[in-house]
Amino acid sequence: MDSERTVKTTAEQLEALTKENERLKQELSALRQEKEKANPISFKERYAVKILNSLPDMLTVFDHNEIGIExxxxxxxxxxxxxNEDFVGMHMRNMVPPEAYQNIHSNMQHAVATGTVSAAHHELDFNGKRHYYENRIFPLxxxxxxxxxxxxxxxxxxQRQLEVFKSVLDKVSDSILAxxxxxxxxxxxxxxxxxxGVTKELGTQKVYDLPVSMTTKEAWEKRLQEIRDNDGSFAYRAAYVRMGETKKRVHQVSSFLTHENEQELIWFFTQDITDVIKKRDELRELNQLLDGILNNIPVYLFVKDPADEFKYLYWNKAFAEHSGIPASKAIGHTDYEIFQSEEAEKFRKDDLELLRTHQRIDIQExxxxxxxxARIVQTLKALVPMxxxxxxxxxxxxxxxxxxxIEQELIKARIKAEQSDRLKSAFLANMSHEIRTPLNAIVGFSQLLPTADTPEEQKLYSDIINQNSDILLQLINDILDLSKIEAGTLEYVKRPMNLGEVCRTIYAVHKExxxxxxxxxxxxxxxDLQMEGDPNRIMQVITNFITNATKFTHTGEIRFGFEREGENxxxxxxxxxxxxEKEKVGHIFERFVKLNSFVQGTGLGLSICRMIIEKIGGEIGVTSELGKGSTFYFIIPCTEVD
Incomplete structure (x- = not known):
């Protein structure tokens, strides 16, 4: 009973205390509110400590004697x-190095004397690192x-990095603008x-006021839009006349769009490529000149790459024209892909020998x-160091x-000339004999003619004299014709003629x-055949053919005539x-050629015939078989006339 009564009493006491505590809190709150109403605290006073603690600056108070106060x-x-504890009562000179102290001291004296804010800077080694400080001194x-x-x-x-950066930018050859x-x-x-030529403050000038490619505001806005449309990057080429110069300079410009502090900046990096363009143009002109020279000199020029299977790197125009192989089919290919295998093997062997000895090769190929x-070339090969x-x-x-x-032709001509000289010598030796023989016959039988006893004997002597007179006349005519041919004065007069009549006249003369x-x-x-021609020259050629035939034909027949062959x-x-003989047929129309030295004649007749026929645009020839006979012929243009 007593314990229950005790617990109950305690609970009642606790409840009474709780109520009393609540009452006291309310009274205290009321008192605080009354106090605040009587002495209100400002926002600055309430948050001053927090504000001070949030600042990154060290705030200190000194008296005018430079003693630390707080x-x-x-x-x-x-x-x-x-x-902070040692700070109070310590003199400033004991806090910082002498150089820093002198700087702060001077500015503090100025602030105290003038009553205005003063600024000072000093440096300190703090935590093993040099630090830089800015002091602003306020008189209180x-x-x-x-x-x-x-x-x-x-x-x-x-700032120092920026200065270094600006110093570097000032030393580069490119022009940079933001x-x-x-x-x-x-x-x-x-x-x-x-x-x-920028002379004014940058901030007072516009880009379109400068002698650049964008000379108007509209041009600048257009360029700005191009940069934006190109994802903030744009490259182009511009040309302008530099101040104080007359020649045009060419620039390569790259533009970039950046953002700083919500500000849009456009950077221009401009490179003067005037000299580059000039050198490029000069190089292009030089290459064109060299290409013109290399492609117009009358020699083959080629370049091979030994490191790449001797493939051709260059093949000039003369090589292409003479070989019939264009450069497009040669460059990038080897000799084995261009020439026949035997030729390619020979070329490769020479190339390898050159690569082995490094001594230039001069060969005929x-x-x-x-x-x-087939083409013959004299080739010089050498290695060019790279x-x-x-x-x-x-x-x-x-x-x-x-x-x-030409050399072979000259050799043949020399041999022919030497042969001609020999033939001329033989001709002159023979000519004296050929002329002397009919002259002796004419003189001799002329002396015998008066002594002839019978008419038959007189006729015989007379025939011999006439025959040798004809021979002598033919000799003289041949010599005269040869002289005219060599002098270029042999005449060939075209006129209407009847070839049948000419042939019948020849037949009548030789029949007997x-x-x-x-x-x-x-x-x-x-x-009959009516045509244009020189009957005397045609008769001369036919007569020569018949005369030769009579010299070498003793039995059988001699047959001659003409026939049409198209327009000839x-x-x-x-x-x-x-x-x-077969081997002599090819020489039959050459000068001074006599197939039989025992037969009378100069050896000029057939060569004269050849020159006559060739002069009128015709063709002369012979077919022969030893022991069976020969056929001499000529073919000339036939222009018929009424």
């Missing part, structure tokens, strides 16, 4: 190496000053300022062109095919002269005489 800011901003009253000290090390480092979106100049390096023609790679093989070839042919046992036949009989006429003399 550190207002928190401990984290303290960077003088003196604790006649006794105290407030010093706000801020660590500006990062700002100084940034422009705001309205065209105002924001930054320009030294090169840009000098290049474009033969190759087949694309159309199968800086960063294996040497190249260069070849120069002179096409000597024509020279070789041809000895018995040989039939003389004119195939065309009474046939073919005249022939065919005999059954001794014929001509």
């Amino acid at each position: 550190v207002v800011s928190n401990e984290e901003t303290n960077h003088v190496g003196v604790t 009253d006649e006794k105290y000053v407030l010093i706000m000290c801020r660590d500006i090390s990062e700002r100084v480092a940034t 422009v705001s979106k309205d065209g105002t100049l924001v930054y320009a390096n030294k090169q840009f300022i000098e290049e474009y 033969t190759y087949l062109t694309a159309n199968g023609e 800086e960063d790679r294996e040497p190249l093989l260069i070849g120069i070839s002179w096409d000597t095919t024509n020279l070789q042919n 002269r041809i000895k018995g046992g040989v039939d003389f036949i004119f195939n065309n009989g009474e046939e 006429v073919r005249v022939y003399v065919k005999d059954t005489g001794i014929g001509i």
